[in-house]
Amino acid sequence: MSKNRYQGDSDSYLAKKSQLASLITVYGRNPVFEALNDRSMSIAKLHLADSNRPSKAVQEMIDIAERRGIEVLYHERKALSRISKNGKQDQGVALDIQCPLYRSANELLKKELPARILAVDGITNPQNLGMIIRSACAGNIDALLLSTGKGNVTLSPLVIKASAGTLFKMPIYHCHNLAEGLTELKQHGADICTLSSYAKTTLFDYRPAKSAVYVLGNETEGVSKSVEAVATVGLNIPMNRGVESLNVAVTGALIAFLP
């Protein structure tokens, strides 16, 4: 395979990629290598930094890509950082995975809102996010909403693994800023629900009028202030024995399996 240099700068590549929007980028040698070896994943492109020194590991990635017919693109070191969004940890390699159900949140607004949306606000633990995706996919959630901005984990191979592969089956919508995304959904008639032990209505008794977005907050801090400001409904999960909170993935599962 001849060296393919991306024609144009990486910013224009990113703009084009953002239009497609159904690509998840993983990075780092082990994650990229694992994904390349996983035949269940549909892979769009392998990105390599010019600065990579020739090595057995990189050559093996190129060989697998060649066998699978995956395009290999070479970038300047800085350009690769913009693609991986994590120059410190990408080790000079990144991989775009096709995720047909991964779309921009704008798509959600184009037709009637689904009845039940689960939004994640600052979930930092990949294990938790993967479990949430798995429960949402198996349960009665129509769409998952997440922000690709600061504070959320990226959809990394760890998340894919913890989701037991369901990440590729679940309709996932991304926005840049969750508070803004939720504001638009609210303007389209959705209830924005956050959990609070002070709320009078329980999660189990609440019946949304039209469409409900349930927001799961960060493991320690809970829902962020900007998101709380958009919320319209507070819900409480009744707990016995003085227990004050549940694991966030458990809360996600209880929401996912509401009747």
Added chain:
Amino acid sequence: MSKNRYQGDSDSYLAKKSQLASLITVYGRNPVFEALNDRSMSIAKLHLADSNRPSKAVQEMIDIAERRGIEVLYHERKALSRISKNGKQDQGVALDIQCPLYRSANELLKKELPARILAVDGITNPQNLGMIIRSACAGNIDALLLSTGKGNVTLSPLVIKASAGTLFKMPIYHCHNLAEGLTELKQHGADICTLSSYAKTTLFDYRPAKSAVYVLGNETEGVSKSVEAVATVGLNIPMNRGVESLNVAVTGALIAFLP
């Protein structure tokens, strides 16, 4: 504090301890040290092996025990292994933590069976077991049943941590062999329920006649054969999008929060 040597052999100590039965033993220097420093834990005894060489770490444990009025007992190396039940990893130290709601499964049979019991069969991941205990404690589970025999994780500091401290609030019953413990409960009129995607009744529709024991199986293998042989009811969790299974802690949460 003068050197306290246990009067009698370690087997008689274990027999006496088994009678008390409300003690959880943790081992290893870091876990013991952490528990000693946690004022919320009620600690019965610190056990040290004679073979421990004098060190700052061990001396610090002894000092904390002295300050907290915790009895320190010294044992031969082999005797300590029998107390920790893990001579390879105990590093010569073990600690008995009081757990007032941790009792022998025989206690369950002495009065009317509780309506909802959650049993764990071969859960190996401490994170999962801790989450299950937390959900059970917060939800509508009357008793947790586990075996202390092979295959289950022990109630280690990792489990305590993952349970967010709820391990000390939840009534937990232990038997040596889960299949035998379940057989006794069945003879006392309880339904023994396992989850199966082939079952016709769903978890959400099922109404037990009297008392139900829901069994959670191992993360990979599911419920063991000996336990499956005792089961009387199969239950199915309906799942969308072709998802085949849920994380075991998520399944536990759905059971815990059944109305």
